[in-house]
Amino acid sequence: MRNKFFIFSILSTLFLLFLSGCTNQKETELATISINTDSKYVSTFKDLNLGILFDYNFKLNNADKSWVDLWVESYKDGQLESNSLTTLSYGQSPNEVEEGNIGFGIIKNDDESFAFLYGPNVKATPQKIDKIHSVGNISGWNYAIEDETVELELDETYLLGVYRESKGDSMRTYDFHDENEVKKMIDDDHLVYLLKLKIHKK
Template sequence: MSRKKITVLCITGLLILFSAGCSTGVFQSNNNPTIKAAPNSDYVEAFEAMHLGILFDFELYVPDADKRWVNLWVERYHKGELDPEPLTHLSYGSQPSDKSEGPLGFGLINPNTEDPLIFLYAPGVSIIPSSIEEELQVEQGGASTWSYAISEDTPKSVELGETVLLAAYRQSSTGKISSVDFESEEDIEQMLEEDSTVLLLKMKIEEDIE
């Protein structure tokens, strides 16, 4: 069995745990959808222990989940140009319960190799790893970095219909990567112009129209 197949099987096993999730009770007093970064979660530790790549993990709480729809996707910018379609996306909603709480996130496997894989997961649902059509390999002399765009200390209240930037993975062909204030639209625009490749994880929660 090839290393790639073994990796996919390992990730598929982890995804079963990720999507099962658990209720932490952290957000249940809040009447709005709420999310916060969880960079030190058990899921991140397991991912890092297996030396698989990068995992952005979050804790998401959605009240009235039986009437809401959650959309999660990854955009790619190359030299400032946005790909016409997301690299991957995940949508779910109309939950059987009136509230949904659990882990949500984005995994990037072997980002600096010739065959990187990506996947998304959320409470009760996940997408198995898929290949990126073009290589996501740092050029010689280049650099890469990744950042959460929201806090792990202060849960973010999410308005219905609001597009929320959750995290970013960045590559620079020059070897220099500037710091970014993700609360600043100007900083974000500068990042997209200066960095050679940028992946943005975004989320939107809407009313279920059915």
């Protein structure tokens, strides 16, 4: 009987330590991001045929001590353009934890297009860009993260989304988690926009 009680006490202690470790890990994680599958913004863009929109759920711990950089790299025929398509940088919030939506959108008009970025309580001024979806090309856009919550780390650059146009009437798929595959996509396609995110101290 005493042995059974001793074993039960050890198992109980180990279980409590395990739970404590999980709790501490969650409390110290920097940030999380996931695709906003029920996004009203995305639904509105689709219903009104405004263009394309990437929308994410984003939570940042230690927001009062961190900065978030969002930007879109633009490649044409394999070459990186000198300036980012659009950028947004924000941080040192009055709140310790910031939670909300971040995203990237392209508004399509007949003669011109506009790109914009947004975060919790912040947004970038829409930037006029070249008209997207050239005649004779196939276009597509994809989230670069899976349908699950992703934990983010400090000073790491993350690819969140991709918009692309082919050089002809066909378009192949690529593994967005493989840097070599992403480079091949940039070389293969006529136009590629890469939405990226980085969190850092400042």
